[in-house]
Amino acid sequence: MNIGQVKQAVNKVISEMRERPIPVGISNHHVHLCEGDYQTLFPNQPISVRKMLKQPGQYAAEQTVTLVGPKGALKKVRILGPLRSQTQVEISQTDARALGISAPLRLSGHLSQTPGLKLVSEHGELELPHGVIVALRHIHMSPLDALIYGVSQGDYIKVAIEGSARRTVFDQVAVRVAPNMALEMHLDTDEANAADLTNPDAYARLLPTGPCRFASKR
Known part of the structure; x- marks a missing residue:
């Protein structure tokens, strides 16, 4: 040849x-947490794997939170692991309207000038100043x-x-x-x-x- x-x-x-x-x-609404925010919401509780995802090393955790916005709330929103360097909340435009916020269309990690909301767990809560996006x-x-x-x-x-x-x-x-x-x-x-x-x-x-x-x- x-x-x-x-x-x-x-x-x-x-x-x-x-x-x-x-x-x-199909990516449903979910949250990526940094170490500090995770400890605020789940103090002294190791993050635990519920199901491995297709992307290597990534998983859906057992832990969930409630997202609270000006108009409404979304319950049992899954945490995805492993923990990241910054907290990011990914929702759909339908979710954004239900929460009463204007979430921009962004690539993951592009969080400048994004809105925030309240995250609530059974063990704690925090006001996230920014980090909510609709993922491109x-x-x-x-x-x-x-x-x-x-x-x-x-x-x-x-x-x-x-x-x-x-x-x-x-x-x-x-x-x-x-x-x-x-x-x-x-x-x-x-x-x-x-x-x-x-x-x-x-x-x-x-x-x-x-x-x-x-x-x-x-």
């Missing part, structure tokens, strides 16, 4: 791998996945949800790349409802964007 044939074979394999269905995870829809990828799909950290792409009763196309889907990430698209509950994601076999597929396959960074 000559070099041209090898390249042709490799390109064929990469093209086939790009057509892999991408698992879709995104796809987690390893560096190998990103190489196969031809994307980079910070790219925004177009994705079709297939296998559901209502085929839906989402634009401006953020690409997040890290060595410890597993291939998975994350949508919040509002987006999942819009796409009628009741079928566990539904999946995401990347789509062309304009004259080139992927949108530019922003």
Whole structure:
């Protein structure tokens, strides 16, 4: 086999791998806590694992809190572990309206000029000054996945949800790349409802964007 044939074979394999269905995870409202805030809410109580998540090392904890806003409250909101360097609350726009706050659409960790609210547990409470967001829809990828799909950290792409009763196309889907990430698209509950994601076999597929396959960074 000559070099041209090898390249042709490799390109064929990469093209086939790009057509892999991408698992879709539905992200319900949840809280990431820093160590200090966790100790305020759960003093002398180690965080405990309820269920491991698809992303390596991440899990849903047994511990839950109540979110309290100006207009209402959301009970039994799950804590996700492990603990982080800063506290972040992720909700949907429907949740934001129920709580009576205006939560901006942000990537995880981008918390400047975000609203706060009160977090209450059975053991304590705290006023969070900021850190509440509606998470921007995104796809987690390893560096190998990103190489196969031809994307980079910070790219925004177009994705079709297939296998559901209502085929839906989402634009401006953020690409997040890290060595410890597993291939998975994350949508919040509002987006999942819009796409009628009741079928566990539904999946995401990347789509062309304009004259080139992927949108530019922003």
